[in-house]
Amino acid sequence: MWRCPLGLLLLLSLAGHVALGAKQGRVRRELAPGLHLRGIRDAGGRYCQEQDLCCRGRADDCALPYLGAICYCDLFCNRTVSDCCPDFWDFCLGVPPPFPPIQGCMHGGRIYPVLGTYWDNCNRCWQAGNHSAFWGMTLDEGIRYRLGTIRPSSLVMNMHEIYTVLNPGEVLPTAFEASEKWPNLIHEPLDQGNCAGSWAFSTAAVASDRVSIHSLGHMTPVLSPQNLLSCDTHQQQGCRGGRLDGAWWFLRRRGVVSDHCYPFSGRERDEAGPAPPCMMHSRAMGRGKRQATARCPNSHVNNNDIYQVTPVYRLGSNDKEIMKELMENGPVQALMEVHEDFFLYKGGIYSHTPVSLGRPERYRRHGTHSVKITGWGEETLPDGRTLKYWTAANSWGPAWGERGHFRIVRGVNECDIESFVLGVWGRVGMEDMGHH
Template sequence: MWRCPLGLLLLLLLAGELALGARRGRGRRELAPALHLRGIRDAGGRYCQEQDLCCRGRADECALPYLGVTCYCDLFCNRTVSDCCPDFWDFCLGVPPPFPPVQGCVHRGRVYPVLGTYWDNCNRCWRAGNHSAFWGMTLDEGIRYRLGTIRPSSSVTSMNEIHTVLGPGEVLPTAFEASEKWPNLIHEPLDQGNCAGSWAFSTAAVASDRVSIHSLGHMTPVLSPQNLLSCDTHNQQGCRGGHLDGAWWFLRRRGVVSDHCYPFSGRERDEAGPAPRCMMHSRAMGRGKRQATAHCPNSRVHTNDIYQVTPAYRLGSSEKEIMKELMENGPVQALMEVHEDFFLYQGGVYSHTPVSHGRPERYRRHGTHSVKITGWGEETLPDGRTLKYWTAANSWGPAWGERGHFRIVRGANECDIESFVLGVWGRVGMEDMGHH
């Protein structure tokens, strides 16, 4: 099994892109990748020793495949850039290597350096990589500070599902993206920073798109997650987690302003600090509409319009029902379980890869998150099978994943993403449509 120091930065996923290719021509040795300058060191590898290779002069045949590139066992390997095999110094020269061994992971008898990605009989792969925003964070901290949706109670998960029926002969397209059907009305992914407030960020993200779509583009607000984090305090914990049903109740009964009016104050990891106090309240003005009772906390913006929604509704968990709702009414909100490998996602169609299976519990922890599903598509695998996926926006900023988005396997309830999906209508009156 794997034996690795696994924090958020473990990049030894059984996923990745094809390695750099076969051996390099001898004339390109000067351009070799400086294996040891990059810190690549297969601490337990037996290369020169295994082949009893050379160890003197300069000979083309003293080359071995090394983790997708080529290493050498001749004296020339240590000239300008070091492309020596890991055991060259020990076996050929009888001296300790001139660099500290990098911690590696053992898999099927081979030692692989961390901070690399490798194929292993992979027919459904996604790319992993390091994200600087998570540098130095442990898995525990990632779960504590980067998620923040509390799994709904049984009374909420038993709420009636609204079933969408496909008409006779109705066929849904193989691919759909909300931003193509509603250009300029689908907003870019948000960034919750180290605030465990995905309950507020995903709610604000879905509501922003839906208000824009249902007002036919007359209103296109980016709604304020901070308004929810600071003011929706009934059974909610701000940047320490919250409930989706409470967030939608607040948006319906109290409403929120735009993010321009009430910007995100950001929260670094300071659990002792108090949550920022609520800077925006609203009052009823008849017909269920509300208006703000304070100026924007941001003094440069004066439009403090309050945006509201109708009651949220739960969709059936069949992929076809979710697809039809998304295509007709706009992006939807979904719960999902985030595992250790999701933090490292860089691209491709994600499915949970249990690289830490069999390791202690602290390496296998996961937590509940919420995201905005924006579309779907499918890919044909090399073996001819079809891989169906959802596209979704996360709230970890544009540098994560595919410009802040990700794709995830569709139709298999991957990471519970189809188990609790919500839609909502923007509360839009004729006066909001520019008609008076």
């Protein structure tokens, strides 16, 4: 296993702050963000004490690197927004710090903050960062409000898998991206806000791409997650979670309109408020097609066409089969387990880092999510091994991860991402193709 040079410990800071030079003068220092503002603190770290620094007046060179930023040990640090080192109050002033210390964990004789992501060996490094969308949220709230796919029942998990047969000698490319094969037909990641509705968002995202591909670009709708959240109410809980099989049943039997026609309304995490009522119903027109019985909830849009799909099918969990399906028919939907470190993903090839194994249960919570897999690739590591990955679109907006997308280790069922993968065909008739 490849080791970092000199056993270097790679620290991926959660603070996300740019390291400010220690001697950049008063103005820059007053603009420095407060290190303790968001509760990211190093417990028990020896900073002022270790260096026996200053503790008096104002001295910009009484500075130490801390969590990707700079912390200070002079009295000037103790202002309304503090950039003092964690042991400043205790060591310099002899008073307890103004925040409850969070205990760190020992590693190699040093104490590290519990929220960091650390690797001794750099063979699977991915970047963590702090996302403004999650500021002020606990892990519990993140799992409660940002996921929202209920793990399928054993009946659905035992759903018959459709096995894709690779022809003898068939070789799949080492890299593939749906947006390159089908330009302008693969839609950008959505943003579910604080609505635990990934069941509706990932379903709408996959269906949008597949209807566009299967109609050869004659129809390119961004389908409405809100239509599913508000109207697919049979054993579904809207922004409090739902099931993928129910979502696909609704898309096949009832259909949904575009996102323009029925825009997303539920970003709030107000559990007391009633769920918004369904404002879009459809009726049969014969031959299985349906039409809307109401105008668009968005009064500026007239096009209330109903889009439908054929019955959903489950793929085998072999990565080659998923790859072949993706390359031939378009993006697929995947269930995945989200752990605490996934919220902090900023880039690279993700794999779950068990940094919080020794932590209390509340730091190790995880929940079920669903995403859209759009492609794959591989990277060569410094030791010559190959790391294979999927590319996927999340529904946490474009500011999260790699412009709303992420890469995750492929071929080892990382976070269960290969265990339950679904495909579907857009329901496209000759009349939809412009042949009247």
